[in-house]
Amino acid sequence: MTDELELLDGTLRAIFAKHCDRSARLAAGRGFPRELWTVLERAGLTTLGGDGAGPAELVVLARAVGRAAAPVPLVETAGLAAWLVAEAGVEQPDGITTCAVGHPDDDLRVVRDGDGWTATGTLHRVPWGRDGDHVVALVDGGTLVVLPTPQRVRPGANLGGEPRDALEFDGAAASAVADSPIGTDALRARGAVLRAAAMAGAMESALELSLAYAGEREQFGKPISSFQAVQQHLVAIAEETLCAGMAVRLAVAAAPEQEVFAVAAAKNTAGCAAAVVTKRAHQVHGAIGVTDEHALPWFTTRLWAWQDEFGTTREWAALLGRGVVADGGAGLWPRLSASVGAGEDR
Amino acid sequence: MIDFRPSGLTEDEEALRTRVRGFVAEEFPSGTYLPELGINAAADAEFSRRLAARGWVGMVVPEEYGGPGRSATERFLVVEELLAAGAPVGAHWVADRQTAPVILTFGSERLKREFLPRIVRGEAFFCLGMSEPDSGSDLASVRTRATRTDGGWLLNGRKVWTSGAHYSDYVMTLCRTSPQEGRKHAGLSQLIVDLSSDGVTVSPINLLNGHHHFNEVLFSDVFVPDHMVLGEIGSGWHQVTSELAYERSGPDRFLTTFPVLRYFLDFREAAGPEAELRLGALAARYWVLRNMSLSIARSLDGGEVPVVEATLVKDLGTSFEQDVLDVVRDLTGGEQDPDGDLFSRLLADATITAPTFTLRGGTNEVLRSVAAKHLLRERRRAV
Numbered sequence: 269m270t271d272e273l274e275l276l277d278g279t280l281r282a283i284f285a286k287h288c289d290r291s292a293r294l295a296a297g298r299g300f301p302r303e304l305w306t307v308l309e310r311a312g313l314t315t316l317g318g319d320g321a322g323p324a325e326l327v328v329l330a331r332a333v334g335r336a337a338a339p340v341p342l343v344e345t346a347g348l349a350a351w352l353v354a355e356a357g358v359e360q361p362d363g364i365t366t367c368a369v370g371h372p373d374d375d376l377r378v379v380r381d382g383d384g385w386t387a388t389g390t391l392h393r394v395p396w397g398r399d400g401d402h403v404v405a406l407v408d409g410g411t412l413v414v415l416p417t418p419q420r421v422r423p424g425a426n427l428g429g430e431p432r433d434a435l436e437f438d439g440a441a442a443s444a445v446a447d448s449p450i451g452t453d454a455l456r457a458r459g460a461v462l463r464a465a466a467m468a469g470a471m472e473s474a475l476e477l478s479l480a481y482a483g484e485r486e487q488f489g490k491p492i493s494s495f496q497a498v499q500q501h502l503v504a505i506a507e508e509t510l511c512a513g514m515a516v517r518l519a520v521a522a523a524p525e526q527e528v529f530a531v532a533a534a535k536n537t538a539g540c541a542a543a544v545v546t547k548r549a550h551q552v553h554g555a556i557g558v559t560d561e562h563a564l565p566w567f568t569t570r571l572w573a574w575q576d577e578f579g580t581t582r583e584w585a586a587l588l589g590r591g592v593v594a595d596g597g598a599g600l601w602p603r604l605s606a607s608v609g610a611g612e613d614r
Numbered sequence: 615m616i617d618f619r620p621s622g623l624t625e626d627e628e629a630l631r632t633r634v635r636g637f638v639a640e641e642f643p644s645g646t647y648l649p650e651l652g653i654n655a656a657a658d659a660e661f662s663r664r665l666a667a668r669g670w671v672g673m674v675v676p677e678e679y680g681g682p683g684r685s686a687t688e689r690f691l692v693v694e695e696l697l698a699a700g701a702p703v704g705a706h707w708v709a710d711r712q713t714a715p716v717i718l719t720f721g722s723e724r725l726k727r728e729f730l731p732r733i734v735r736g737e738a739f740f741c742l743g744m745s746e747p748d749s750g751s752d753l754a755s756v757r758t759r760a761t762r763t764d765g766g767w768l769l770n771g772r773k774v775w776t777s778g779a780h781y782s783d784y785v786m787t788l789c790r791t792s793p794q795e796g797r798k799h800a801g802l803s804q805l806i807v808d809l810s811s812d813g814v815t816v817s818p819i820n821l822l823n824g825h826h827h828f829n830e831v832l833f834s835d836v837f838v839p840d841h842m843v844l845g846e847i848g849s850g851w852h853q854v855t856s857e858l859a860y861e862r863s864g865p866d867r868f869l870t871t872f873p874v875l876r877y878f879l880d881f882r883e884a885a886g887p888e889a890e891l892r893l894g895a896l897a898a899r900y901w902v903l904r905n906m907s908l909s910i911a912r913s914l915d916g917g918e919v920p921v922v923e924a925t926l927v928k929d930l931g932t933s934f935e936q937d938v939l940d941v942v943r944d945l946t947g948g949e950q951d952p953d954g955d956l957f958s959r960l961l962a963d964a965t966i967t968a969p970t971f972t973l974r975g976g977t978n979e980v981l982r983s984v985a986a987k988h989l990l991r992e993r994r995r996a997v
Contacts, residue, residue, distance in 0.1 A: 499986035521620040533898040589890030597880035607623040
């Protein structure tokens with residue numbers, strides 16, 4: 269990583285280490301962790317994607333969120349909403365601005381109303397929809413709309429306990445409407461890379477916890493890390509974690525013409541890796557890992573949730589596969605061996 | 615902390631790759647050529663010399679020893695093109711991958727002058743005298759012994775599963791030069807043995823498909839002159855383990871079955887949701903593994919010795935080579951015909967030799983034990 273990225277990573281690690289401990293997490297179960305959010309805001313991190321930060325920075329941010337299993341919509345606000353509004357030339361509202369994920373059931377429509385616009389319809393599975401002050405959504409493939417959070421919220425959650433809420437609008441006045449140069453496919457791709465990055469971070473933590481526990485826990489009079497069967501699990505966890513991290517970095521480094529392939533490979537790789545890491549990390553931990561007394565479930569439950577968000581592991585595999593079939597035998601090797609852009613340290 | 619960084623290619627590297635691709639397309643046209651499978655490849659000394667004439671054998675050997683002085687990354691780029699096309703790289707393989715770098719690192723000036731220019735010209739082929747009947751994964755338990763004699767060493771013992779000894783000129787032999795007292799990793803040495811020496815007998819041990827790839831190599835009072843000792847007497851273990859970053863991380867550890875997949879796409883109908891899902895997942899894995907392997911080549915060029923990274927990539931890559939076959943077999947369907955068309959023959963050969971992928975160069979189970987100890991040690995150090 270460059271010095272700037274190291275600095276960003278260090279800042280995020282320090283904030284989460286201080287403000288995202290066990291008690292903060294228990295409190296988060298009862299309400300939004302305002303204190304943590306305020307710290308992130310003051311550090312300028314919640315507007316990162318609108319301040320000229322590119323995928324390299326946002327991937328560092330998402331990875332740190334995953335590594336800490338931070339119960340805040342930082343990826344959605346800084347990585348998606350801030351980016352979308354900045355690209356459309358709209359100011360990012362103060363407070364928590366979350367981002368609709370382009371759910372297939374979304375039916376939001378925006379109509380002219382005098383000088384302004386009003387919105388009607390429902391946005392589904394919006395991350396932290398209930399806690400946001402505003403939500404940013406793309407409608408009709410290319411129109412950006414910024415809306416205040418409505419009265420009617422149907423709360424929901426993902427497997428990791430993160431809010432995924434339905435927001436219902438009925439003639440709500442929009443704060444802003446603008447043409448968006450970012451389409452729904454590009455939003456989904458950005459979301460997929462950032463989820464993959466968060467997954468790589470969560471897997472790092474699952475690896476760290478597994479190495480720690482295997483080294484401490486004694487059975488049959490010795491640490492369980494001295495058993496080869498356990499060692500094989502630890503190595504598989506490390507390998508898959510490294511694959512996911514590399515796949516994410518490749519998506520960042522990809523040249524424009526290989527971006528779709530690299531994004532799909534990143535989300536697919538992270539999804540496959542998470543399947544191995546969650547199973548084996550739980551196996552290493554035994555019964556304590558399946559209780560809420562241990563931190564492991566913070567990461568594994570999020571990994572199961574994130575596997576399916578912004579395109580499932582299989583959906584991205586199918587996209588890659590259609591490319592392989594279309595390229596045929598002669599096209600396969602040039603595709604797989606295409607060099608990524610630049611070659612600078614990322 | 616273990617890490618892999620993506621790396622692009624320079625213009626020179628891209629140009630090199632374009633030249634190699636042109637050469638490979640001419641030598642091995644798809645559809646009429648039966649590809650070789652990775653390092654089980656047949657030996658074709660004439661091909662090795664054509665490659666050498668282009669400067670693509672012993673590429674890392676510096677100019678003062680007759681080589682082109684190219685980087686590990688440039689070698690990576692050449693080798694991956696050859697393996698993806700299923701080229702017959704057998705003859706020069708060990709000399710190119712392993713012997714040239716270790717002679718450069720540990721060899722005397724005399725060994726460098728004597729061997730490196732010949733390796734570069736494709737005129738000196740090597741094999742590795744490591745395994746013995748009672749020493750596989752536990753390599754330090756080798757019993758082949760060299761005892762002191764006038765001007766050199768007298769070698770006695772038996773090596774088995776020695777790939778390519780029947781067409782190689784020399785065998786890099788790991789042996790015991792002092793009796794085992796206490797630590798078994800001490801007292802080991804590496805000798806370069808001329809396979810035409812008196813007292814050397816090479817006989818075939820056929821693979822399960824009947825192919826002659828492995829050999830038994832018997833040493834009976836074979837005289838090895840002092841100057842053929844690689845590095846220091848007694849430093850054999852250190853030298854052998856430092857070879858591992860070269861041996862374990864290259865494209866040969868994930869591309870063995872690539873020609874099978876390529877020919878599947880060329881010769882069979884691949885369509886439908888199952889094919890898309892499974893081929894897509896393979897493509898993602900190739901992409902990631904190739905870039906991890908390339909990242910290790912870059913580390914080697916940067917003067918690092920990424921042994922653990924190489925170990926992990928070898929474990930992942932060789933397991934994946936077998937996974938590729940499972941997918942291709944499922945998508946092909948039906949009974950396999952070892953006497954069918956080019957694709958059928960290739961798939962049959964790959965299916966039968968697949969167990970070798972995760973055995974050679976250290977079984978994957980042993981690799982994982984080594985890697986686990988490293989991970990646990992690093993973590994203890996970090997906290």
